[in-house]
Amino acid sequence: MIKAMRRTVAAFAALALLGLGGTAGAQQVVKIGAVYPLSGNSASTGNYAKMAFEMGADIINNGNAELAKVMPLAKGGGLPGLKGAKIQMVIADNQGTPAAGQNQTLRLITEEKVAAVICCYQSGITLTASAVAERYGIPFLNAESVAANLTERGFKWFFRTTPVAADFAKAYSTFLNEQKAAGRKVDSIAIVHENTEYGNSVSSVLADAFGKAGLPVTQKIAYSANSTDVQPQVLQLKEKNPDVVIFISYTSDAILYAKTMKELNWKPAILIADDGGFNDPAFVKAMGSVTEGLISRSVFAAGKPGSVAAILDELYKKKTGGDGLDDVSARVLQSFFVMAEAINNAGSADPAKIRDALRAVEMKPEQLVAGYDGVKFDDKGQNVQASTLITQMRNGNYVSVWPKSRATHELILPYKGW
Amino acid sequence: MSMTLVQVVVSGLLLGAVYALFSSGLTLIWGMMNVVNFAHGDFVMLGMYTAVMIWTALGGGPWASVPAAAMLIATLGIASYFLLVRHIMRGPMLAQILGTFGLALFLRYGALWTFGANFKTLPDDLVGHSFILAGIRFEGARVLAGVVGLVVTLLLHLLLTRTAIGSRMLAVSEDATAAQLMGIRPQRMQALAWGMAGAATGIAGALIATFFYTSPTVGETLAIVAFVTVSFGGFGSVLGALVAGLVIGVVESLSAYLIGPVYKDVIVYILFVLVLWFRPQGLMGKA
Numbered sequence: 001m002i003k004a005m006r007r008t009v010a011a012f013a014a015l016a017l018l019g020l021g022g023t024a025g026a027q028q029v030v031k032i033g034a035v036y037p038l039s040g041n042s043a044s045t046g047n048y049a050k051m052a053f054e055m056g057a058d059i060i061n062n063g064n065a066e067l068a069k070v071m072p073l074a075k076g077g078g079l080p081g082l083k084g085a086k087i088q089m090v091i092a093d094n095q096g097t098p099a100a101g102q103n104q105t106l107r108l109i110t111e112e113k114v115a116a117v118i119c120c121y122q123s124g125i126t127l128t129a130s131a132v133a134e135r136y137g138i139p140f141l142n143a144e145s146v147a148a149n150l151t152e153r154g155f156k157w158f159f160r161t162t163p164v165a166a167d168f169a170k171a172y173s174t175f176l177n178e179q180k181a182a183g184r185k186v187d188s189i190a191i192v193h194e195n196t197e198y199g200n201s202v203s204s205v206l207a208d209a210f211g212k213a214g215l216p217v218t219q220k221i222a223y224s225a226n227s228t229d230v231q232p233q234v235l236q237l238k239e240k241n242p243d244v245v246i247f248i249s250y251t252s253d254a255i256l257y258a259k260t261m262k263e264l265n266w267k268p269a270i271l272i273a274d275d276g277g278f279n280d281p282a283f284v285k286a287m288g289s290v291t292e293g294l295i296s297r298s299v300f301a302a303g304k305p306g307s308v309a310a311i312l313d314e315l316y317k318k319k320t321g322g323d324g325l326d327d328v329s330a331r332v333l334q335s336f337f338v339m340a341e342a343i344n345n346a347g348s349a350d351p352a353k354i355r356d357a358l359r360a361v362e363m364k365p366e367q368l369v370a371g372y373d374g375v376k377f378d379d380k381g382q383n384v385q386a387s388t389l390i391t392q393m394r395n396g397n398y399v400s401v402w403p404k405s406r407a408t409h410e411l412i413l414p415y416k417g418w
Numbered sequence: 419m420s421m422t423l424v425q426v427v428v429s430g431l432l433l434g435a436v437y438a439l440f441s442s443g444l445t446l447i448w449g450m451m452n453v454v455n456f457a458h459g460d461f462v463m464l465g466m467y468t469a470v471m472i473w474t475a476l477g478g479g480p481w482a483s484v485p486a487a488a489m490l491i492a493t494l495g496i497a498s499y500f501l502l503v504r505h506i507m508r509g510p511m512l513a514q515i516l517g518t519f520g521l522a523l524f525l526r527y528g529a530l531w532t533f534g535a536n537f538k539t540l541p542d543d544l545v546g547h548s549f550i551l552a553g554i555r556f557e558g559a560r561v562l563a564g565v566v567g568l569v570v571t572l573l574l575h576l577l578l579t580r581t582a583i584g585s586r587m588l589a590v591s592e593d594a595t596a597a598q599l600m601g602i603r604p605q606r607m608q609a610l611a612w613g614m615a616g617a618a619t620g621i622a623g624a625l626i627a628t629f630f631y632t633s634p635t636v637g638e639t640l641a642i643v644a645f646v647t648v649s650f651g652g653f654g655s656v657l658g659a660l661v662a663g664l665v666i667g668v669v670e671s672l673s674a675y676l677i678g679p680v681y682k683d684v685i686v687y688i689l690f691v692l693v694l695w696f697r698p699q700g701l702m703g704k705a
Contacts, residue, residue, distance in 0.1 A: 038535070039527075039530060039535070039634075039635055040635055040638075041633075041635065041639075043530070043535035043633065043634070043635060044534075044535045044536045044537055044633070046535070047534070047535045047536075195680050221678070221679065222678065222679065222680045223674075223679035223680060224679065224680060224683070226639055227679065228433075228630075228639060228640065228643055229429075229433050229670065229671070229674075230679075231426070231429040231433075231671065232426055232670075232672075232674035232675035232679060232682075233674065233679050235422055235425060235426055235429075235675055236675060238422070239422050251537055252537065252631055252633070252636075252639075255537055255539060255631040256630070256631065259539070259542060259629065262542060263542070263548055263555075263557040263560070263629075264425075264555055264557075265548070265555065281536075282536045282537040283537070285536075286537060286538070286539040286631070287539070290542065
């Protein structure tokens with residue numbers, strides 16, 4: 001029923017846009033598809049992503065005076081490269097399953113006739129959905145899936161803006177070796193990961209990188225993110241008592257781990273959460289008070305007032321009713337602006353021209369909302385200038401603590417928890 | 419046996435008692451009228467939201483939210499019976515399946531609409547702090563949920579087997595026409611079954627919310643456990659659900675701890691298949 005209602009609303013919105021176009025003359029609409037988890041276990045992340053897309057489209061279509069000073073596309077009135085064409089986001093629900101992600105991508109391409117797709121949050125879904133776009137020759141931009149193999153498939157239409165597992169692994173091993181040099185115990189590391197594409201691939205990349213950096217991984221625990229109970233896993237950790245634990249989890253399981261560790265009263269000296277669910281605003285709000293000192297990674301730090309990131313953070317707070325941009329929503333918003341830039345440069349809604357424009361895209365750090373060193377894709381479609389910060393939970397918020405050059409706060413160890 | 423292993427078993431038993439409680443409603447409805455309620459997980463979800471709302475709006479703990487959820491979900495159960503189930507009972511089997519499945523989707527997406535997709539949690543000291551007894555760590559919220567789970571499930575079982583009203587309900591489930599000739603009103607008994615199932619499910623939801631996350635789709639995760647528990651224990655048997663819940667809780671915890679969390683479902687389902695192989699009616703179901 002809701003789908004039917006959504007369709008009706010979408011139809012009315014399209015009619016309204018067409019109506020406006022009629023009065024203004026030669027305006028057209030460029031449709032961009034987005035397939036995100038609006039229901040299922042990652043629904044909260046997906047809905048934050050949806051708000052980021054809506055806000056991005058609103059900025060391009062209707063403009064924002066403050067932002068226009070640093071960002072040419074924010075002047076309003078649509079895409080200048082396409083005679084003021086407006087952007088219309090068509091957002092579909094992947095339900096957190098690869099099959100639904102694939103079907104919805106197919107629907108957006110064949111029925112909605114989108115010019116490009118931004119998708120899908122979960123690596124396992126990106127894997128299947130991108131294959132559909134590849135078959136139909138539609139540019140496919142991924143904002144946040146970090147599984148290494150996604151760019152290793154020889155795809156011609158696949159692009160990815162986010163830093164990947166190898167980048168994080170390098171950041172973590174440098175960080176941990178610095179802690180070791182500073183006299184902390186880093187003699188045993190446990191990796192706890194959910195067992196789909198995301199957790200499996202990130203954990204094996206981490207284990208490899210740690211092995212090369214001389215950091216001993218002593219325990220690996222795989223689990224299903226749909227678990228109703230994680231006590232046995234926490235008891236396994238408690239028994240081995242490693243110095244460092246790294247979690248690779250989605251939101252619901254992240255909440256269960258935080259709760260269960262407090263219940264069973266166990267904490268390691270260094271607790272690292274590899275982003276994912278631990279950066280979900282829902283997690284931060286619910287569990288921030290019992291995870292003081294938790295280390296995570298993020299591409300987002302609001303930075304100085306007047307910067308692109310700071311302005312967009314304020315706008316996003318207005319949109320969500322209080323929640324600022326976080327790691328995932330910042331990456332999503334970034335991917336949207338990259339796509340808008342490419343379509344504008346292409347000067348056309350033709351998929352092949354958009355792909356060529358994506359290949360040629362070059363953006364500088366000061367134009368970005370995410371804390372990358374820039375955006376520039378290599379032959380495989382990977383953004384080679386993607387990078388990450390390491391953050392720490394302080395009084396219910398993440399602040400950046402590493403690398404020193406971009407840190408706003410001093411690192412505090414050991415992990416305090418509750 | 420090492421202390422950690424004892425802890426694992428105790429955690430498993432407490433978890434199992436909760437499994438039993440939220441499965442008993444499902445098995446009761448099946449036993450009464452051969453209807454599988456696919457909206458069961460979403461009844462649990464609404465019980466959980468009741469607890470969350472009572473905490474956020476009034477600051478009330480489980481002492482307020484358990485009775486409130488019991489009443490609310492019982493009302494929902496009775497309303498579902500009169501507005502939906504009573505009518506689809508006359509239709510083919512497929513209508514029954516799709517009917518309650520539709521109800522499930524309606525409730526799930528209604529919750530998504532009303533509460534948003536965000537995960538909600540209750541403060542973890544709402545039920546009191548954890549304590550250590552004989553070297554084993556007990557969490558207040560889980561102990562409360564486990565004990566209430568055991569008591570309510572046993573009471574439900576006694577009500578069905580030892581009281582006049584239970585006999586009347588049983589009579590309706592065995593032969594509604596004959597029961598009617600004996601002066602029992604089948605519809606009233608069936609509505610009562612939906613109400614009781616709703617109450618048990620509401621209690622389970624309100625208690626689970628004290629140590630679990632609440633989201634509109636949490637019912638999906640929990641419903642799978644409920645269906646396994648019910649078919650394991652025997653469709654229609656409340657006592658069977660209790661035993662099955664405890665067995666599944668302990669087997670899950672032990673296999674996750676000893677073999678690995680990825681394999682716990684494999685072990686549970688192997689056991690499940692074996693039980694169905696030798697006893698297709700489940701542990702305590704009627705053949």
